[in-house]
Structure formats: structure tokens, C-alpha cells
Amino acid sequence: MIPFLEFAKLNAPYKKELMDAVSEVIDRGHYILGEQVEEFEKKFAAYCGVAHAVGVGNGLDALTLIIRGYKELGIFQEGDEILVPANTYIASILAITENRLVPILIEPDITTYNIDPSLLEAKITSRTKAILVVHLYGQVGYSDALQKIADKYGLKIIEDSAQAHGALYKGRKTGNLGDASGFSLYPSKPLGTVGGDAGVVTTNDAALAAMIRALRNYGSEAKYHNTYQGVNSRLDEIHAAMLLIKLQHLDEENAYRRLIANRYLSEINNKKIIPPTVLDHEAHVWHLFVTRTNDRDAFQKHLSDNGVGSLIHYPIPPHQQPAYKKWNNDSYPITEEIHNTVLSLPLHNALTDEEVTTIIVACNSF
DSSP states (O other): OBOSOOHHHHHGGGHHHHHHHHHHHHHHTOOBSSHHHHHHHHHHHHHHTOSEEEEESOHHHHHHHHHHHHHHTTSOOTTOEEEEETTSOTHHHHHHHHTTOEEEEEOBOTTTOSBOGGGTGGGOOTTEEEEEEEOGGGBOOOOHHHHHHHHHHTOEEEEEOTTOTTOEETTEETTSSSSEEEEEOOTTSSSOOSSSOOEEEEESOHHHHHHHHHHTBTTEEETTEEOSOOOBOOOBHHHHHHHHHHHTTHHHHHHHHHHHHHHHHHHOOOTTSBOOOOSOGGGBOOSOEEEEOTTHHHHHHHHHHTTBOOBOSOSSOGGGSGGGGGGTTOOOHHHHHHHHHEEEEOOOTTOOHHHHHHHHHHHHTO
């Protein structure tokens, strides 16, 4: 069986470097907000092309703290609205509601799975303050058309870059397309830590960066002086040390996943399987290779019978989740079609050419 993902194999090429980095942190004896976090923040900001990066506990916290930061700065208020794709992973929406703002769900473009800019203006009201752009599955969701709408109505653009580390839009990387961006550094992501969770915020806004630095650390700008009612969401030194190792290999790993994705796109020729649409080669880093089919259960069983693992990203859309009962009777037909038909094939840096061939053969024989 070819598993959908194997964390150990992903990190095996860097095991010695990772172990040495962890050992160095242990020997140094400084475990919270030390030199490794500072160095990672500096290098990740430079990688994205932004002025500031702030390490936090996870990707959800990254988005939550961006919105909280804007609230503390007086830019957002409770009850304000944020436009967000209806088919996103629920974390994008949790970050909005946690701050007592209102998510306004927007249908995606079914060919790209990203938010449809043509639907935005009809949903903008006097309470709309931002567009939360999700680069879903690793493909950039930002566009010039979206930026024009944001500029026209004075809206912030917040990027959910949890799956798109290193993706490019006209020469600019995710994390440097909007006003602020939240990244997940979960182990499966294009840039992921090992053995835990982590996140980072990027922005060119010095005031927002300073606010998030305080909010992540109990609301403290100076030790034992708590200016805000903050939280504990700090990237730790061990994860930062490992991320510094992984960051060195991010571009080459993205390039390898693109090669696999190109094989899938060119060699899977089964008319029952709808492949993902790619707008630009550099704008997709292939965190996931997501197909669609009307016979998903049969397709998934066929893959399993032929030794290929697969996963559904995601089986239940946010508006149908028990967590948001008030939306359960709402209708988002495009979103629902996506969630009812998607199936992700294995696509990661530990796959061999032979395994890729096996996956292609299994798809074509369905």
C-alpha cells in the first residue's frame, strides 16, 4: 500500500540536521522566544519578502491573532464582516468567529477551488472590513481583480497561506500579497515542523506586527507588564530550530511536488476523473492534488484495492458543520458539489517515480 502520507519519510533526509539542531537548543537552555525564533522570523520574513514575521503556536492562532490585532488597533470591531470562501477548511472561519466578527461565505470558482472574485461586490455592506483569501490546496487565491475590489471599498486582504508556502503571484510570494498573512507550520504543510504544531504571521505593517508580538505573549510588551488581554501562542525554540533547517529545502521540495503534479496532469487520462485546474505553474505548490469524481466512494475503494491511499479534503463544508448550526439549512451549491466529489491523491516529497506510476495506473484503470 502506498500511504497517503508518511511523516517519517518526509523528514528522513534531514534527520541528522534536525537532531543536531534540537540538541543545540537543549544544550543552550533557552527554550521560549530565544535566538532560534528570532532567526526563523528574520529568515522567513526575508523569504516571503516582507518586513515582519511573528512566530505563533499554530496556523489557526496566526489568523486569529491577525484579526484580534486589527481589533486592538481599532480597525475592526465586533460585528464587522469578513468575506471568506465557503469551501475553506473550517479554521479560516473559526478565526473570524473567535473574534466575534461575522463570516460572509462566498462561493468558490469550481475549477480552481478558490474564492470567486466576481461574487464579492454583491456581498459587501457597510460592515464589511476584509477579504480572507484562502490559497486552498496550495494554489494562490489572490488576484488583481480581488485587489481592485479591496481598494475600491477600503478592505483589508488577509491571506490564509496555511497550504501555500512559497507559491508566487507575478513574482511575489504568498505572505506578501495582502495586508497580513497567517501560515500553518503543521508537519504535513509545504514548510512543516516535526513532532508538533507551529504557525507564523507575515506583514509589512509594523503596528500590527508589534501588536501580535504582544498578544501572543500574554498581552505583554515588557515582562510582567500586560497591556492587553493576550494569549499564550508562541513559536518555541525547538520548532524554530527545525524550521530553519526545513526552510533551506522549501523551494526544492516545492519543485519536486510540481514535477509529480505535472505527471498526474499529463498522464491521468480517465474521463471519470476531473483534474485540478492550474492557472500558473509558479502559483501552485501542490500541498494537495485534489481530483473530483461523481463516483468518489467507488474511486476511493478502487484506489485502495490497487494499493493506493487517498483522503477527502474536506468531506463536510463549514456551513453544514454542527459548530455552525444556524447555517445548516443554507445552500451553497458549488461548495457542496466540491465537498461531495473531491478526493486527494498522494503527492509529497517522499514519493518515488515508481509509486507515482502505480498511482497513475490505478487512476486510469478506474
